[in-house]
Amino acid sequence: MKLLTHNILTSHVKGVTKGYPLLIKATEVRVNEVEFNPQFVSRMIPKLEWSALVQAAEGLGHLQDLPSSLIQDYENNEEFLRKVHRVLLEVEVIEGCLQCPESGREFPISRGVPNMLLNEDDS
């Protein structure tokens, strides 16, 4: 699970109103090399919940020097875009779980795939 995906995922447990963002508890993290596409990253940024991204990266120990708030004119700032690229697309959680911030319900991640299936009682 990449952090870009994590940014989109939310808890959908019945009755939960604040299911986002999910807390990441990772037991295995991998960093891959992914081809850098500045236009792609730049267009992705406005769609993100920035603070959730920062929080997630920090939780994994991969924050490095990513700023906690978006900088101005990031579209042309390659250095910045590369940092975002790394965090969004190169850091990957292979094993662990995602925890609903409100209900505490845990969704396992195994072999890179989050299992967001709900049981009868919590859906």
Place this chain on the structure above:
Amino acid sequence: MEEAASQLEREHVHSVYEKIAPFFNDTRYKAWPKVRQFLLDQEPGSIVADVGCGNGKYLHINENIFKLGCDVCRPLVDSAWSQGHEVQLCDGLRLPYRDGCFDAVLSIAVIHHMSTKERRIRAIKEMTRTLRVGGRIMIYVWAMEQKRRKFEKQDIFVPWNPNPPSSLALHGPARGPQRGGRSQNEGEAADSSDKHRKVRSTSSMVDDGDLATSQQKSQRLWFFSRSLDSVLDFGSLSVSRSSSREISTLCTPSDETNGPKVGWRCPRGKGLIRQMSSLFSSSRTSMEEDVFETDLQEQVKNEEIINSTEGNEAVSVGLLQDCTSVPLPDLVSYEMEQSNEMRQKENNGEKQEDDTPKQQESTASLQGCEGENEWSREKLKDSCMRYYHVFREGELTQLIENHVEELHVLHTCLDHANWCVIAEKVQVWRI
């Protein structure tokens, strides 16, 4: 009702896909052109979801957009992940994505597996929730009407056949690189070699494999089901057991290991489905989802069999099943008729044009299959019947227009055997 619906789906969609997943990957590489185009038309930097992505065959299209896929079938999702895609396990009725996060959503050959109208609507609503205003959704579902023929009923069970090994050699595209890379245009590789095979197919479905050549016999069969919606209507019927179990109670185990020599003993006791499945899985034809008969005169009334025409290679049989706890009396009598006639004709290998086409079919096909044991047919001897609700013309559009106010239908068409609808999410103002 909800429980019955999800149970039906569990047994006749989810668990079937889980069983057939390993075969699925090798054969189903066709990316429908319109879907491909829809993806290519997305602006760079778009985020697109493929809800019900299967083995992820659309996820490699267009490198400039971010795609994520989800499905309820673990083996298929794992397979998609190993191809380098971002995928999750989840249920289409409860998507784990925040509101308005997608620029586009795909629902290709998915909602026709939902067993009630209410669930189909919920699925569309859920996907709409995750779409941003101005974003578009593309939905493909099986059509009831085909170019040359028509399903008699809208709620059906379709058995699954593995494709014969020979077709694999021709059509199995090279697997993409392992995780870390992106699989290359599998769809294209398959497309070109597929073309000559597409000719006879009018119902090749998005998620189903290649068809046998015209020389091979085709076996087409589907089972009617009463819609769970209609069961609800009748009120008094309780949907307590799955439909396959209903069939089971009516049939006896047959001696499958004897193969062709005994022809096809029809059912008393459990195993009609099993028998049907093994019949199909051992058939050389294995026309995956080609459940239609070209030359057939469709005169199915209740449990009558359609007569086969001379030289006709395939037969459609409609069996009425019901999702109730009481076996249908007419089903029982139909089978008794069948088994009587079959016993009479068991040793007679002639082709006959009477109403036991199944027997001639089965004998012929079983005889043809002995050497083909590459597939682990043992696995498939269990029921591999998939539930489908096929859509009438305009049904999907109407469903959206009447029940999903945030979607505005832009385009509808019949693409091969599917109804395709593209709709846009609009802002709804409430005064």
